[in-house]
Amino acid sequence: MIKKPMGIFRTVASTLILTIFVYVSHQLTRFTDFSWQGTTLIVSFLAFLFALVIGTFLFFWKEKKLDVNPWRDRLLNGSLTVMAYINFLITLVILRDLLAFADNVTGTWISLEVLYSSQATATLMGLPVAMIALGNAVVRRGARAKIMPVSFANLPSELEGLRIVHITDLHISPSLPLRLVQKLVDQVNAMKPDLVVFTGDILDSFVEKHQQEFEILKQMRATHGIFYVPGNHEYYWDAPKGLQAFRSVGFHVLINQAATLTFGKAELQVAGIPDPAALHFRQEGPELDKVASQLRPGAFKVLLSHQPSLAPQVEKLGVDLQLSGHTHGGQFFPWNWLIVFFERYAKGLYQVGAMQLYVNQGTGYWGPQLRLGTYCELTEIILRKG
Ligand SMILES: [Fe+2]
Structure with missing residues (x-):
């Protein structure tokens, strides 16, 4: 049976998103001294954000309506902001991993315990919020x-x-x-x-x-x-x-x-x-x-x-x-x-x-x-x- 291109696109896209989700959740919680409840909370929070973005896009994909609906526009804007949060978070997680890798190759000048501590993880999750606020201030200036x-x-x-x-x-x-x-x-x-x-x-x-x-x-x-x-x-x-x-x-x-x-x-x-x-x-x-x-x-x-x-x-x-x-x-x-x-x-x-x-x-x-x-x-x- 031949799969339709749209079906292939959806399979590839969902596999990619799932892989990114697993990678980010794993890298954010590994080595930290969070309790299992803390880890579950972080993973559930990330799952909620990913689901919100995917859900909104599936909902809006073909929806093009002429009527003015501020509620719908706000939902879409909110979901785009969450997407920006995920974008910054993934980038920071990758940069931390690259830093750890470089550190491993060139000799230890940063303690991995510090780099992957729960405080570092909390910073990594908070920093995107500051980046969004800063980025928003740039566009508000005109x-x-x-x-x-x-x-x-x-x-x-x-x-x-x-x-x-x-x-x-x-x-x-x-x-x-x-x-x-x-x-x-x-x-x-x-x-x-x-x-x-x-x-x-x-x-x-x-x-x-x-x-x-x-x-x-x-x-x-x-x-x-x-x-x-x-x-x-x-x-x-x-x-x-x-x-x-x-x-x-x-x-x-x-x-x-x-x-x-x-x-x-x-x-x-x-x-x-x-x-x-x-x-x-x-x-x-x-x-x-x-x-x-x-x-x-x-x-x-x-x-x-x-x-x-x-x-x-x-x-x-x-x-x-x-x-x-x-x-x-x-x-x-x-x-x-x-x-x-x-x-x-x-x-x-x-x-x-x-x-x-x-x-x-x-x-x-x-x-x-x-x-x-x-x-x-x-x-x-x-x-x-x-
Ligand atoms: Fe453009």
Whole structure:
């Protein structure tokens, strides 16, 4: 009998989760001088947390409802926070084991009794709470402006000093407070940008639930316009309706299109491609040939693409600067370290052939309401000749 892919996925996922649970429970309670009641309490506590996360995800997996239900949103947020707790706890348990292993290899400079004492275990279980509080404080502060001058030998003198404000991965959803959207729009307007560009994952929910956010986005101003491309998350929630909402607030939605702006004798082209996720939802995916046919030889070219990984193909079009997001810079520990193993272009500025690529680590957040080791970034790209 042939198993369905979903069945295989569930088997692999549950085996993996069970293995992690056994490992964490075992490593947390081994060598400690807890009574059997203490050990049972810790294991039951962990079992409860794991069950809560798995249960919530099974419940929400296919549940996409239009009605506003604060109770449901709170349950989901709570479960995501528990997931963050488990993430930090697993990381700390692994780091302690690695430390013990290194200690074993290099000679004993730390007492294993101290490292695996009940006090150390209690610290290990308490530390994630502090990490969550700290990470939450980072996102509550809102976006932090980052000034990013980028130099080009071929920059027309008319474009010298042009300021492009770059926003990405805001993830408007019930989890993002309205206050942060307002704060962001006020910050952008205070910067008086020449251009504003959005590189996807801006809306991560049904648009009907977020009319207030769109009313706020409508207040955003930029001298030469606001440009937008969708990310993968827009496609999970009825993208055509979402894209229409961005158009209705005055954003130029670029689906394999290039807009041409004139500055004296110089031309600036802003092109955009949609995320490849579009193809899974029978929408128009990235079509580089279509973009290439609109590009003008003498123009300075900026291309917006949610996925930074498309840079090597984009570079072949003769684009000067690609702006991207998607990676969140790993968003929180330890993924801010591990991201380099999954994403070739994780965050910051890269030279890809003759093109430069800038990856913004995200202006909002996804999943649990926290960032640790990264921050909510609002980038001001300044074009320089040199
Ligand atoms: Fe994102």
